[in-house]
Amino acid sequence: xxxxxxxxxxxxxxxxxxxxxxxxxxxxxxxxxxxxxxxxxxxxxxxxxxxxxxxxxxxxxxxxxxxxxxxxxxxxxxxxxxxxxxxxxxxxxxxxxxxxxxxxxxxxxxxxxxxxxxxxxxxxxxxxxxxxxxxxxxxxxxxxxxxxxxxxxxxxxxxxxxxxxxxxxxxxxxxxxxxxxxxxxxxxxxxxxxxxxxxxxxxxxxxxxxxxxxxxxxxxxxxxxxxxxxxxxxxxxxxxxxxxxxxxxxxxxxxxxxxxx
Amino acid sequence: xxxxxxxxxxxxxxxxxxxxxxxxxxxxxxxxxxxxxxxxxxxxxxxxxxxxxxxxxxxxxxxxxxxxxxxxxxxxxxxxxxxxxxxxxxxxxxxxxxxxxxxxxxxxxxxxxxxxxxxxxxxxxxxxxxxxxxxxxxxxxxxxxxxxxxxxxxxxxxxxxxxxxxxxxxxxxxxxxxxxxxxxxxxxxxxxxxxxxxxxxxxxxxxxxxxxxxxxxxxxxxxxxxxxxxxxxxxxxxxxxxxxxxxxxxxxxxxxxxxxx
Numbered sequence: 126x127x128x129x130x131x132x133x134x135x136x137x138x139x140x141x142x143x144x145x146x147x148x149x150x151x152x153x154x155x156x157x158x159x160x161x162x163x164x165x166x167x168x169x170x171x172x173x174x175x176x177x178x179x180x181x182x183x184x185x186x187x188x189x190x191x192x193x194x195x196x197x198x199x200x201x202x203x204x205x206x207x208x209x210x211x212x213x214x215x216x217x218x219x220x221x222x223x224x225x226x227x228x229x230x231x232x233x234x235x236x237x238x239x240x241x242x243x244x245x246x247x248x249x250x251x252x253x254x255x256x257x258x259x260x261x262x263x264x265x266x267x268x269x270x271x272x273x274x275x276x277x278x279x280x281x282x283x284x285x286x287x288x289x290x291x292x293x294x295x296x297x298x299x300x301x302x303x304x305x306x307x308x309x310x311x312x313x314x315x316x317x318x319x320x321x322x323x324x325x326x327x328x329x330x331x332x333x334x335x336x337x338x339x340x341x342x343x344x345x346x347x348x349x350x351x352x353x354x355x356x357x358x359x360x361x362x363x364x365x366x367x368x369x370x371x372x373x374x375x376x377x378x379x380x381x382x383x384x385x386x
Numbered sequence: 387x388x389x390x391x392x393x394x395x396x397x398x399x400x401x402x403x404x405x406x407x408x409x410x411x412x413x414x415x416x417x418x419x420x421x422x423x424x425x426x427x428x429x430x431x432x433x434x435x436x437x438x439x440x441x442x443x444x445x446x447x448x449x450x451x452x453x454x455x456x457x458x459x460x461x462x463x464x465x466x467x468x469x470x471x472x473x474x475x476x477x478x479x480x481x482x483x484x485x486x487x488x489x490x491x492x493x494x495x496x497x498x499x500x501x502x503x504x505x506x507x508x509x510x511x512x513x514x515x516x517x518x519x520x521x522x523x524x525x526x527x528x529x530x531x532x533x534x535x536x537x538x539x540x541x542x543x544x545x546x547x548x549x550x551x552x553x554x555x556x557x558x559x560x561x562x563x564x565x566x567x568x569x570x571x572x573x574x575x576x577x578x579x580x581x582x583x584x585x586x587x588x589x590x591x592x593x594x595x596x597x598x599x600x601x602x603x604x605x606x607x608x609x610x611x612x613x614x615x616x617x618x619x620x621x622x623x624x625x626x627x628x629x630x631x632x633x634x635x636x637x638x639x640x641x642x643x644x645x646x647x
Contacts, residue, residue, distance in 0.1 A: 145487075147484060147487035147488050148487055148488065148491050150488070151487075151488035151489070151491070152491070155492075171511070224407050227407070227408075228407050228408055228411045229411075231408075234629060235625045235626075235629055236625075238583065238586070238625055238628035238629045238632070239621060239624065239625040239628065240586060240587040240589075240590035240591065240602075240624070240628070241587075242502070242587075242590050242591050242594040242595075242602065243590050243594065243601075243602060243605045243606075243620075243621050243624060244621070245594075245606075245609065246605065246606065246608070246609020246610070246614075246617045247609075247614065247617060247618075247621075249609065250429055250430055250612065250614055251430060325500055326500040326501075326502060326587075329500050329502050329503050330500075330502055330591075333502060333503075334594070340503075341502075341503070344503055344506055345506065348506030348507065348510060351510065353507060353510060353511075356506060356507050357507065359503070360499055360503045360504065360507070363499065363500065363503050364495060364498045364499045367498045367499070367500070368498050371498070
């Protein structure tokens, strides 16, 4: 038994042990193979890394890239910020009544499950082709993610503490503020994470299908003029923005969980 | 045997009481919608009755059934390939240290890039036919499946493996088939549920982008004609498709969890 335990233990440690040279080697092989294959293929279609790098330098020099990034980040942060400001109070309100939560849940879920590209025609007739429409695409879906997760958290916040507060005659608003909201912080942070992922996708959909600006617009216009290297540059930058947003939320989550202990 | 009918009857009465607020809210919502629509421009908010009429029209003309059929075919094809690819890479990454450190960074990168941003590139590279569309759905769905397989295989079901070994199961492949994969089924099912949601989005994006058939193209075509009632009537079945599919996977998931305990 003990021999078996050490065997599985060793296997597990082996699987988890970091091997940092492997991803580097893999990336080098991947890029080299891509470069070799890419040079043999029609340059209108394929984009070897060297041409992606050249295109990046070109886009950066002309200032096209910087203005696209700023446009995208502006919509992303404002829409996401609004989603946080509205989503958390809505979540707390939703959790106050079990019936209201249960009744509204299927509608939230239905909206959440509907791909946003197909809502674009409705956004055009409601908001027009512009900034408010793009903002709405970021805001609503993020807000739903944050509100439903906050409501779950508030409902799961220690019922015994709520009971104690209630027996001391504390008002509902004060219970929400001082007992339920602090107790639901891990859920809120989880909602913020899902909301952030949704927000990034929302910005790009708005910029590709509603109004051609920002990084999404760059993707769309460069794809139409058959410049895959420029498209790849924009895709990589979007991935970087998304990763930075998620990593900073992870840092918040770690700080919050440490504070809870 | 005799207990089942009585239990069902009690459950029915209970579910009727639970359904009452839902039905009440739905009725209120529909009436409020109809009233608001009578004031607003039908372009902005078509009335409930005109949406229902548009729905009947879409079904009677065969447009909606044909488009839904094309979409479901694309979805099923994409999910099958995504499951096969995700299972294969998941087993490799979950059981081999070298595969983990060389391959998983690419899947992580794929996870943070919104599928929308990849659609133009994929369609340039793989063509505007079925191949390009299926690849978009596969890219959207493969990562959650791969992650669920690899993470559940990495956590060794120690006792089960020991029991299987003492019953004479030898070799990594036999162990994988008889113990590890079976123990991982509940986690894989929850990965599949996530994948279904993402695949529906991928499908809608690819169809909307191309406008060559499927429910996404149908919605965009009516949207560009500003036929808002038809847009609503076509979005609704798509939402139901997404919700229904993930509910179906959730049902299978619960079945397996029940079987496990």
